[in-house]
């Protein structure tokens with residue numbers, strides 16, 4: 001089930017003594033807030049696509065070609081509708097730069113599209129991209145994605161990484177703080193693995209063109 005980013009509170013038991021409420025203390029629920037956008041009607045926010053998108057990327061879930069030598073990222077997630085229904089058959093088209101901050105503008109390195117399965121799930125084997133300086137100034141590491149439900153409008157957005165991510169000797173906290181285009185709602189949740197990171201990010205997208 002999807003998680004909610006909201007801070008939930010549960011109200012302590014209300015005991016009545018002599019007609020007076022003696023305990024009604026809000027108690028914060030334990031555990032950290034979720035960073036991944038939740039399926040609570042909160043659609044994944046858009047971002048500019050930039051000039052480096054290329055149509056007709058190969059259909060594949062594994063972007064790890066021999067020339068790719070960056071920090072591994074095993075990214076998984078679920079595509080939801082705003083009504084929290086899983087969206088199968090959604091088109092996800094990913095593109096990103098490599099371990100040196102370079103995009104492949106000649107071929108299709110670190111580019112690929114796929115469709116979510118019948119449970120709305122997607123899976124991408126890739127690397128954590130490096131930061132780079134470009135048309136929009138110094139960019140924090142990010143993965144571009146265009147996603148579209150069957151019959152829905154396309155959404156273009158960018159996914160980011162937590163401040164404590166360790167890759168390429170870079171200070172992700174400083175890079176994130178210095179990127180004026182970052183949207184931290186679009187932060188991938190990551191966990192270390194033996195060869196890199198496991199990441200999760202769930203999308204919430206419109207499934208009907210013209211839907212509010």
Ligand SMILES: [Fe+2]
Nearest residue numbers: 050139142144
């Ligand atoms: Fe980019």
